[in-house]
Amino acid sequence: MFGPLLQTVESEGGTTAIAVAVFLGQATAFVVACWIAKRSYDGYRDVRRKPLLWLALGITLLAAVPTVLRFLLPTVLGASSVTTAILATSSEIAGLVAILYTVYGRP
Template identity: 90%
Template sequence: MFGPLLQTVESEGGSTTIAVAVFLGQATAFVIACWIAKRSYDGYRDARRPSLLWLALGISLLAAVPTVLRFLLPTLLGASSVTTTVLASSSEIAGLVAILYTVYGRP
């Protein structure tokens, strides 16, 4: 499963240890973001406060979605780094806007 990913990193001058560390770091960030988003969504379901729903959406778009895009698009679809960066950055901006709406808006 990690063969093509590790070979890509090694062919660009990296080591297997660095590739595994980057993968584990990204996986950890994804899990933590999903856990925070789920807790926010659970709070929304209990209290029916729309601000918690916007917070869950913002955290998902800020951390979880870009992590998946940066990993899956090049690996599975062979997307270019420009495409991957634009899509991941767009998701991060949308997440920040959702969090700003939670803080300063009237959800």
């Protein structure tokens, strides 16, 4: 499973240990972001407060989606670094806007 990923990092001058550490860090960030988003969504379902729904969406777009995009687009689809950066950054901006709407808007 890690073969192509590790080969890519090693061919670019990194070591296997660095590749594994980066992968584990990204996986941890993804799991934590999904857990926080799920807890926010569960809170929304319990009390039907729209700010919790917007918060769950914002956290998902801010942390979980860019993590997946940065890993899957270049690895699976062979997307360029520019495409990956644009899509991941767009997701992060949308997540921040959703969180700002939660704080300052009237959802």
